[in-house]
Amino acid sequence: MTRLDRIAEHMARKAAKSTSRRSFLAKLGFGAAAASLPLLPVRRGRAETIQGPQPQEKGNPESCDYWRYCAIDGYLCSCCGGSTSSCPPGTEPSPITWVGTCRNPADGREYVISYNDCCGKSSCGRCVCTRNERDTPIYAPSTSNDLDWCLGTQVGAVYNCSLAVVLGAAE
């Protein structure tokens, strides 16, 4: 099974689980985007309580060479008041996005990573990072990092920064 197949399968599973909350996905021109919808709860609290990497991870999420960023293209939310999975205050995560598959050096496993954009303020401008592992041209949009994914948000669609959310193991 190829990586793309695994991603597609994973995305299909995620879509099936979340259909009731995301019925609008039926309108999408490509089914694969459904997989790129991690649950992104609103975090409330002091900055130090923001969800960051999980304890067993290694590396600096404010560095472009952090393992989750293997297919990212943009400003790292970890440097902008957010984290790898939390949008900075006053911005809203894009409900749809592109996905990549990155190898976690700490456990040797590959994970599907969702690169949701955070939207509603101008570009953060900090920690710009472009890595293109398995990135595809935009005619294959679900795995393309060139697109502005600030689509369908409520507070506005201007791009601020990018998350790198673990969706699950790739296989």
Next chain:
Amino acid sequence: MRRAMTIRSPLRRAGAVLLCGAAALSLAACSSGGDGDTGEADAEIVADSSLPPLQPEMVQKVTTSGVMLDDWVFVTDASFDRPTDGRAVLVDLASKRMLGMLSGGYNQQPLMIAPDGKSLLQLSTYYARGTRGERTDVVTKYEMSDLLPGRETIVPPKTIRVIPMLATAQLTDDGQFAVLSNFTPAQSITVMNAQSGELVGEFASPGCGLVYPIGERRFMVHCSDGGLKIATMSDSGEVTFGKVSVPISPMTDPVSEKPVRISKTSWAFVSHLGAIIEVDASGDVPVVKRSRPLVSEADSAWRPGGIQPAAFDRATNRIYVLMHEGGEWTHKDPGTHVWVYDMTKGEIVQKLDLGQMATSIALTPGPNPRLLTIMFGASDALSIYDLASGSQTGSIDQLGQTLTTIQTRPVAW
């Protein structure tokens, strides 16, 4: 009586610095003198009271020749770190001066320049409150003579927002219709009448987007499996899509969505690994006419890459590809060289060392093309190269911090 006086006092120098800061000019502009630097700025000026007094002046507005010339180039700055301030700068290669600019709103995409070079359409996205609020997508017409915003057409607020690339919005060959690619992420095509400004409509194109013109009433779209589909337009601009082709390249080595047009009905695509794939769209369904490797085994470390990575010279039937030495997943990396592939001979005829990195290239129209390059994020200059000697002959700087696309005068097919 002649009375000499030095006017470059310390106070005036301090005032000049303050003026630069107050005017929000860059330090580079203040220190270098910008385009108008004649090299005389530091010379002592001796006042001569025998000179006739200056006459009062009227404030004027500059107009241009009214037609885009072969030496004129639009360089787009997506303003990546301030994305609502997109812009396109018009420069003259002959005088190496900036002629003017357009402001383009959020995530500025390339311009749609009329075939006669007398006007252009600019597709822009704006939010009611800058970075938030209701989104408006608008196509604004500019005359080349004054660069003033003119007629506006409000289009569905769905146009694709992406790292700028030429295929996001195009004119038909006769300039009659503007064809816009939408992504919400449902994909569709918006058509507007470029002559009257009337919106024709939106046409669903599930799984397919981007616009590659192939005639007065035909264009191709690129589909998610790598296939291409021909769209045919009626005289009123209504779109009908044909059948999708087989993928023109495997997804293990996909082609870039930044191809170059090589004839009225054919395009050349470059794959991540360097295959040049010629697609013929003269029939009902696009077909791959020929696929040839640009990169030999001996050069297997070299890859094409960049934001606008290829250009084509019709006179010589040669394709110019921006190349770098890199491994897997470097398909967007900047290039250090331009390889010139002769489509007639089927071989590389020149490898041009740029002496710097570049993310976009273009060729000027006309019989003796020059190569133009820009470098996203690391240089604010447009560089100019002579193809015969392979050497850089000049540059125009301070054009922007995140330069993305280069557009020259359109050529007729």
